[in-house]
Amino acid sequence: SNLVVCFGEMLIDFIPTVGGVSLAEAPAFEKAPGGAPANVAVCISKLGGSSAFIGKVGEDEFGRMLADILKKHNVDNSGLRFDHDARTALAFVTLTAEGEREFVFFRNPSADMLLRESELDIELIKKATIFHYGSISLIDEPCRSTQLAAMDIAKRSGSILSYDPNLRLPLWPSEDAARSGIMSVWNLADIIKISEDEISFLIGADDLNDDEVVLKRLFHPNLKLLLVTEGSAGCRYYTKEFKGRVNSIKVKAVDTTGAGDAFTGGILKCLASDGDLYQDEKRLREAIFFANVCAALTVTGKGGIPALPTQDAVQRTLTEVTA
Ligand code: ATP
Numbered sequence: 001s002n003l004v005v006c007f008g009e010m011l012i013d014f015i016p017t018v019g020g021v022s023l024a025e026a027p028a029f030e031k032a033p034g035g036a037p038a039n040v041a042v043c044i045s046k047l048g049g050s051s052a053f054i055g056k057v058g059e060d061e062f063g064r065m066l067a068d069i070l071k072k073h074n075v076d077n078s079g080l081r082f083d084h085d086a087r088t089a090l091a092f093v094t095l096t097a098e099g100e101r102e103f104v105f106f107r108n109p110s111a112d113m114l115l116r117e118s119e120l121d122i123e124l125i126k127k128a129t130i131f132h133y134g135s136i137s138l139i140d141e142p143c144r145s146t147q148l149a150a151m152d153i154a155k156r157s158g159s160i161l162s163y164d165p166n167l168r169l170p171l172w173p174s175e176d177a178a179r180s181g182i183m184s185v186w187n188l189a190d191i192i193k194i195s196e197d198e199i200s201f202l203i204g205a206d207d208l209n210d211d212e213v214v215l216k217r218l219f220h221p222n223l224k225l226l227l228v229t230e231g232s233a234g235c236r237y238y239t240k241e242f243k244g245r246v247n248s249i250k251v252k253a254v255d256t257t258g259a260g261d262a263f264t265g266g267i268l269k270c271l272a273s274d275g276d277l278y279q280d281e282k283r284l285r286e287a288i289f290f291a292n293v294c295a296a297l298t299v300t301g302k303g304g305i306p307a308l309p310t311q312d313a314v315q316r317t318l319t320e321v322t323a
Contacts, residue, residue, distance in 0.1 A: 002272040004044050005079070005128035005159075007054045007150055008037035008137040009112040010066050011089035013257075013304070020097040023104055029092065031062075032303045033069050035112070036134050036166045036261050039304050043265025043294065045074045048311040049272055052076035052124055054150065055137075056115040058088035063111065069305065079121040083111035103170055113140045117149045125153045129272045130191075132162040132264070135182045139171055151188060160224075160275060163189035164264050167198045175201075187220045191271070191278075193227040193264050194218075211243060225278040227288070229263055231256075234292050242281050248292040249321055251300050258304030259295045265308070266291030293317050 013034040016026035037053065044051040053075050057063030059082040066088065070077040089110030094102045107113060115137075125131065131154035138144045155161060165182045172178035179202060186192070194202075203217045219226055219238060228236040234248040270277060270287035277283040293314050301307030309317075 001050060001127060002129050003050045003052060003127050004041070004130045004132060004268050004272050005052045005054060005125060005154070006037040006041040007131065007133040007147060008035065009089060009134075010035035010038035010053065010055050010057060010070075010080075011091055011107075011110070011112065012062050012066070014090060014092045015303070016094050019095065021094060022096050023092050023094050023102055026094060033066055033305050034091065035089075036136070036164060037132060038066070038070070039258050039261035039308070040132055040164075040265045040268065041070070041075045042073045042305050043262050043308045044269045044272070046308050046310050047265060047269045047294065047314065049269040052079055052128075054079035054115075054121065054124065056081040056083055056111045056119070056143075058082065058086055058111040059084045060088055062088040062090070073305075076124070079124045081115060081119045083114050086111040086114050089113075103168070105171060107171075109140065112137070113143050115143050115146045117142070117146045120146060120150055120153075122153055125150055125159075126157040128154055128157075128159040129275070130162050130268055131155075131159040132164070132268060134164050134166040135185075136166065136168055136171060138181055138185065148185070151185070155188070160190045160271065161188055162191040162193070162264075162268060162271075164193045164260070165198055165202075166260070167201055169201075186218075187222065189223065191225045191227070192218070192223065193229065193260070193267070195229045195260060196231070199228060211238075214238070215243075225284075227263075227267065229260060229295075231259075235263070235288055237284065237288055239278050239284070241279070244281070244285070246285050246288040246292060249296045249317070251296045253299045255302045255307065256299050258298045258307055261304065262298035262308055263291045263295035266294030266314075290314065290318070293321075
């Protein structure tokens with residue numbers, strides 16, 4: 001059925017109505033749906049693929065809004081749960097004039113952290129061709145154990161496990177906790193997508209461009225595909241058989257929010273319908289280019305989910321750039 005099931009957090013980002021200010025200086029905030037795994041699910045659906053989201057929001061106005069957004073985008077939200085006590089997570093996010101991303105999170109605890117194993121839709125997980133997750137949902141119990149259980153169910157039923165560590169350092173108790181928490185599930189994944197910044201955090205900045213070091217530290221024996229996104233430059237790939245890089249396209253960057261998630265959505269959409277494509281370098285490079293275009297188009301629009309491209313938009317761009 002080519003279904004991609006995305007597990008983790010869905011929340012509301014509050015973004016200043018004017019750019020380049022600190023959170024304290026912001027005159028007002030606009031709300032935007034967010035949460036990396038939810039973005040990936042919406043991306044896949046907008047690209048014409050089949051996706052579902054598993055997670056928890058509050059039984060409140062914001063939680064219902066998020067459930068509706070999934071539904072509106074044809075993402076199966078039957079695995080979404082509503083917590084009667086805790087609220088939907090909120091995050092206030094800004095890009096300051098110095099280019100620093102500043103976050104203030106409201107999750108003490110928020111509903112997403114409270115998903116219990118007994119609330120998992122096991123049948124939905126079993127249907128997944130690909131089961132995708134991040135690391136934010138590994139920070140706190142009970143969600144951490146729930147995610148490990150879901151990963152186990154997915155693996156046993158033959159799903160491909162896809163991992164985007166998506167580092168959010170302020171949410172972890174310490175840098176060491178973040179490193180060991182992210183690495184604790186490393187060897188279970190079939191596919192890992194990581195950004196250059198995250199590599200430098202995990203294995204040290206000096207080693208960033210040394211393929212030998214990246215492979216030695218980050219490639220585990222069962223890994224099928226390691227993808228390292230490099231912002232406007234595109235993406236590096238590593239499999240057991242080959243490695244290389246694929247350029248992105250030149251675009252006018254407006255807001256990079258969601259670029260990584262659009263990339264992940266693009267590559268998972270391709271892998272869901274062609275599970276062996278990583279074994280054929282030509283097909284793999286085509287899929288990565290498709291994902292780069294998805295991400296590049298996302299960068300040209302404001303916000304995360306609103307800026308994700310449709311299949312038509314990606315197709316048009318592919319036709320233009322290959323003409
Ligand atoms: P974010 O956390 O902002 O969502 P990220 O740090 O996870 O993103 P990046 O490496 O910045 O990921 O970007 C992911 C992909 O997006 C890149 O591999 C590339 O394909 C595309 N991309 C990002 N920025 C640009 C850009 N300015 N021009 C073209 N493509 C871009």
